[in-house]
Amino acid sequence: MSGILEVRDVEVTFEVGPLMRRRSILGVAGVSFDLHAGETFAIVGESGSGKTTLARAINGLQGISAGSIRFGEERIDTLGGRAMKPLRRRMSMMFQDPVGSLSPRMKVGNLIAEPFRIHEIVDKNPSVEVPRLLSLVGLTPEFADRYPHQLSGGQARRVGVARAIALNPALIIADEPTAGLDVSVQGEVLNLLNDLRERLGLAMIIITHNLHVVHHVADRMAVMYLGRFVEVGDTDEVFRAPRHPYTAALLSANPEPDPDKARDRIALPAEVPSLLARPAGCEFHSRCPWVAARCKSEAPEFVQGRTRRVACHTPLEPGARPPELEVTQ
Amino acid sequence: MTVLAIKDLNVTFSTEGGQLHALKNVSFEVPERRIVGVVGESGCGKSTLINAILGLLADNGSVDAGSITFEGEDLTRLGPARMQELRGQRISTVFQDPMGALNPVLSVGRQMRNIQYRSGRSRSEKDARSEAMLRQVRIPDAQAALTRYPHEFSGGMRQRVAIAMALMMKPALLIADEPTTALDATLEVATIELLRELQQDIACSVLFISHHLGVIAELCDDVVVMYAGEVVERGSTRQVFHSPRHPYARRLLECDPARQSGRTRHLPTIPGEIPDLRQRPPGCVFATRCDQRVDACDKVPPDVAVETGHVARCILAEAR
Numbered sequence: 001m002s003g004i005l006e007v008r009d010v011e012v013t014f015e016v017g018p019l020m021r022r023r024s025i026l027g028v029a030g031v032s033f034d035l036h037a038g039e040t041f042a043i044v045g046e047s048g049s050g051k052t053t054l055a056r057a058i059n060g061l062q063g064i065s066a067g068s069i070r071f072g073e074e075r076i077d078t079l080g081g082r083a084m085k086p087l088r089r090r091m092s093m094m095f096q097d098p099v100g101s102l103s104p105r106m107k108v109g110n111l112i113a114e115p116f117r118i119h120e121i122v123d124k125n126p127s128v129e130v131p132r133l134l135s136l137v138g139l140t141p142e143f144a145d146r147y148p149h150q151l152s153g154g155q156a157r158r159v160g161v162a163r164a165i166a167l168n169p170a171l172i173i174a175d176e177p178t179a180g181l182d183v184s185v186q187g188e189v190l191n192l193l194n195d196l197r198e199r200l201g202l203a204m205i206i207i208t209h210n211l212h213v214v215h216h217v218a219d220r221m222a223v224m225y226l227g228r229f230v231e232v233g234d235t236d237e238v239f240r241a242p243r244h245p246y247t248a249a250l251l252s253a254n255p256e257p258d259p260d261k262a263r264d265r266i267a268l269p270a271e272v273p274s275l276l277a278r279p280a281g282c283e284f285h286s287r288c289p290w291v292a293a294r295c296k297s298e299a300p301e302f303v304q305g306r307t308r309r310v311a312c313h314t315p316l317e318p319g320a321r322p323p324e325l326e327v328t329q
Numbered sequence: 330m331t332v333l334a335i336k337d338l339n340v341t342f343s344t345e346g347g348q349l350h351a352l353k354n355v356s357f358e359v360p361e362r363r364i365v366g367v368v369g370e371s372g373c374g375k376s377t378l379i380n381a382i383l384g385l386l387a388d389n390g391s392v393d394a395g396s397i398t399f400e401g402e403d404l405t406r407l408g409p410a411r412m413q414e415l416r417g418q419r420i421s422t423v424f425q426d427p428m429g430a431l432n433p434v435l436s437v438g439r440q441m442r443n444i445q446y447r448s449g450r451s452r453s454e455k456d457a458r459s460e461a462m463l464r465q466v467r468i469p470d471a472q473a474a475l476t477r478y479p480h481e482f483s484g485g486m487r488q489r490v491a492i493a494m495a496l497m498m499k500p501a502l503l504i505a506d507e508p509t510t511a512l513d514a515t516l517e518v519a520t521i522e523l524l525r526e527l528q529q530d531i532a533c534s535v536l537f538i539s540h541h542l543g544v545i546a547e548l549c550d551d552v553v554v555m556y557a558g559e560v561v562e563r564g565s566t567r568q569v570f571h572s573p574r575h576p577y578a579r580r581l582l583e584c585d586p587a588r589q590s591g592r593t594r595h596l597p598t599i600p601g602e603i604p605d606l607r608q609r610p611p612g613c614v615f616a617t618r619c620d621q622r623v624d625a626c627d628k629v630p631p632d633v634a635v636e637t638g639h640v641a642r643c644i645l646a647e648a649r
Contacts, residue, residue: 046513047484152602153371180510182370182540184584187596194594209513212586216593253514255521255543257585259566263547270519271469272483 004170004203005035005058010067010077012053012227016276025275027053029227030067037170040197040204042214042235044250045224046272051207052096054224055173058205059093060084071171089119092164094174098156102148108134108159109144115166133162137192154185158192165196173205178213190217211254215239223247226275226283233308241318243310245288248320266322282313289322290314331398332501332534333359333382338395340374340381340558347607351377351390352558353614356632359502364528364535366549366566368542368581372603374558375538379504381405382536383420384412400501418447421500425507427491431479437463437490438475444497459497465530466493466523485516489523499531506538517541521548542585546570551638554578557603557614564639574633574641577615613643621645 012028028050035041043051056062058069060076069077076087092115095101102111112133113126131141137158148156157177164172177193178186194217197204206218214221214235222232223246231244242248249266268287273279279286285295294313302309340352352374359365367375380386382397384404397404399420404412424430432440441459448455456475463471466489468482479487488508495503505524509517521544528535539545545552545566552569554562554577562575573579580599582588589596601618604610610617612627619626625644633646 046516047511049513180371182581183542183586184370184581184599187584187586187598190586191594191596191598211514216586216589216596250514253518254587255514255518255541255547257542257546257570257582257587259546259570261546265518268515268519270467270485270489270516272485272516274483 003034004037004072005205006068006070007034007058008032008068008070010054010057010069011065012050012057012062013065023276026227026278027275028057028064031224031227031229032067033222033229033232035171035203035205037203038197038201039220040206040218042206042208042218042221043224044209044211044214044221046209048272048275049224050227051224052175053227055093055175055205055207059088059091059173061093085119089115089167090169091171091173092167092169094160094164094172094177096176096179098153098160098180099148099151101160102156104148106147107144108146108148108151111148111159112144112162112166115163119167121167129166133166136165136196137162138188152185153181154188157181157185157189161189161192161196165200165202168200169202171203171205173207175207176209177206178208178210186213193217211250223250226273226278228283228311229302229309230284230311231309233305233310237307241316243308243315244284244312245290245316246284248316249289282311290316290320330361331358332361332400333536334396334398335378335382336396336398338378338381338397339393340377340386340390341393342387342390344389344607349606350558350609351606352381353609355395355555355558355560357553357560357563359534359536360551361534362528362532363550364525364537364548365551365553366545367536367538367553367555368540368545369555370540370581370603372557373555375555376506377558378555379422379506379536379538382504383416383422384409417444417500418498419500420502420504421495421498423488423491423495423503423505423508425510427484427487428479430491430494431487433479436476436478437482441475441494441497444494448498459493462493462497463490465527466490468493485512485520488512488520492520492524492527496527496531496533500533503528503533503535504538505535507540508537509544510539510541517544518547524548542570542582543587554581557609558606559614559642561615561643562639562641564636568636568639574635574639574646575615575643576619576621576645578641615643 010031013024014027015022015024017023045051057064064077109130112130116124130144134141134143139158178189218235221235221238222229225246231247242251249268252266273286281297282295282300285291300311300313302311336356338352338355342349342351392405442455445455460471463474468474509520549566552566553560556577562578573582584597586596613630616622616626630642630644632640632642634640635646
């Protein structure tokens, strides 16, 4: 196994509140995972669960307060901005807002050539590289002369992908690569990422709250809740038999495009706890339909199965139903 | 009874590159107490449609033809003062980002009181009404919530506060523009269930804009499918989702990754791009991307009634 990324017990702390009453909150509260070359790993969770913070920490855009991150052979969480720069060639980031992450004053050609300039790469000729990258992402060379506002959402995404792959990275971190795109365009972007992954042997971390996307592109997935992973496993297996109650609820909630589909949902109370007041014990207990006395006082350890890790005292058996059978139609 | 009836609506924008025909012959109705969903890709005219209804088109945009009849009045002919009276009272809105709708420097209670400025109620009556409304959207400890500021709520709660505010004055029509896009699946489902419940309580109609086909299928009674500024198909949710008659609607439904039962590395897409709306094709607007194109598609396609209430703007819908 060739791991290209090793994340161990990473914590990210933020200071919040007025000056005299500063408090710190844990945005990411001890996350560990490995990523292998050529693998796609998805991180799902609601807004505010710490997905983007984790991605920024891996990329060195956000300092961590505990844990370690290794990229290839090197420990990167202790590197400063200058030392990190050469590494960013090998690890690129696609940001959430496709148009907002492109400078409105630069033409597409310049935007795609920008990584070469920033990293002072002189042995590559932009007039060759730009059309090559454009064609890799399925755009014609004429796009080099357009400005970002002249692009559709899907085209802007493609330009973002072209920038991300420009320096031949080993890893791409894509934050919500399909947010705000329509289903047809969404498919195009995901196909493109899958295709590039196969052709260029890229590893990818995809951050999203769209479960259908995860199902189709990710080899493995992690479900994040309040800054922690609650379940990590092979995507097919997790979809087939979720073991953490939150995962089960997420999967059962996923709206399907069929008006007559029978819905067998695990209803959750909608109150998400604040990071300022994390519940004691298992942090999901305040919303968990299977809650037991032990869950309220004792935090569960990660139960490590062969291919699955679950942070729950009593992981679910396949097809488990909530005790009170709170089923919404 | 029809709350909102849009008939042959045409909206154009004057741009440097010429006239941009953003909405072309758009017709559909929002009946009383129904939830009507609008789906379509970005750029299909959903936002223009909302702005036209609200009388908030940009300065370079204008309604060239057609009518928007709301409770008997043609909104395209009303002056700004009357429109202002309707907005927030009879027609209200919820947007994707609740933070954009809430004032960050006023407490939620203050904002909810302000909304009721036309109600003629006393201050304590207004506050009681606000509190009841927050309770109805299941904000815990509603009385204390009135004194809190928008940033003190979580994303899901903020959206529920925004919904409470929108429904405060019991409008006849709620326009909800992608209200659940930023939420995770569990909160998304909880929010649409709440919307459905409130809609029945208040007996209003909802125009629900989303590109999440699953949410539309679950929440809406009727669906309007838009493409490049035209309504290409409309009907009941069942009619459109089970037997789409316009090729675009069919392809759009096929593209939804949720429809792929097995796991696939290659998702279906619709090749091609939306045409330049400054140079609309003379015939069918989808013809350049359509896999069933015939010569007759070069002519303006008719609106074909396939079934009662089910209309498709496609020449092939007629043949069957």
